[in-house]
């Protein structure tokens with residue numbers, strides 16, 4: 001598999017480009033976005049490092065993570081991003097972030113719907129999972145809205161920002177989704 005482009009009503013979900021990195025670094029650095037993530041004080045240099053480490057030519061390779069930009073169709077500006085981890089040939093883990101100024105406007109709903117359709121409908125994957133901090137209400141409510149089932153509550157399983165935290169694991173099977 002080479003590269004990827006998912007088109008939804010308002011967005012194009014595509015590989016990152018260098019022009020995305022200033023905005024990407026800015027929203028990753030914001031306190032509300034970083035709150036339940038492993039990073040703090042995210043910099044432009046961090047964004048460049050991540051960008052340069054990604055090889056979209058291998059998109060779909062088992063064991064690899066890929067970051068995709070959610071870009072506004074009208075001007076190709078980045079409004080958020082999706083992360084895809086190909087766990088093995090059949091299972092995928094996803095992550096998602098929307099820049100604070102675009103939150104609460106259905107961006108994640110539309111982008112993740114497009115991603116689910118792509119992963120189940122085009123790639124024929126069997127199962128998608130997502131993990132979220134149990135205090136990240138927006139994140140788990142979003143997953144539940146998208147039809148994901150909560151199938152695990154890990155107790156103090158992850159140490160970051162000076163404390164042990166709990167995580168929920170969510171999953172969605174192709175047979176449970178609208179795409180079969």
Ligand SMILES: CC(C)(COP(=O)(O)OP(=O)(O)OC[C@H]1O[C@@H](n2cnc3c(N)ncnc32)[C@H](O)[C@@H]1OP(=O)(O)O)[C@@H](O)C(=O)NCCC(=O)NCCS
Nearest residue numbers: 033096097098103104105106107108109132138139141142
């Ligand atoms: C989680 C996140 C991606 C949601 O993006 P968004 O574009 O604002 O989400 P949407 O507008 O599509 O909302 C979808 C659903 O998510 C839930 N939701 C979103 N924001 C919420 C909030 N502040 N409080 C509670 N539920 C919320 C609701 O169920 C909402 O559906 P509804 O509007 O029908 O009630 C966004 O808040 C974000 O980027 N957070 C910071 C990064 C992060 O923590 N990512 C998750 C890592 S696991």
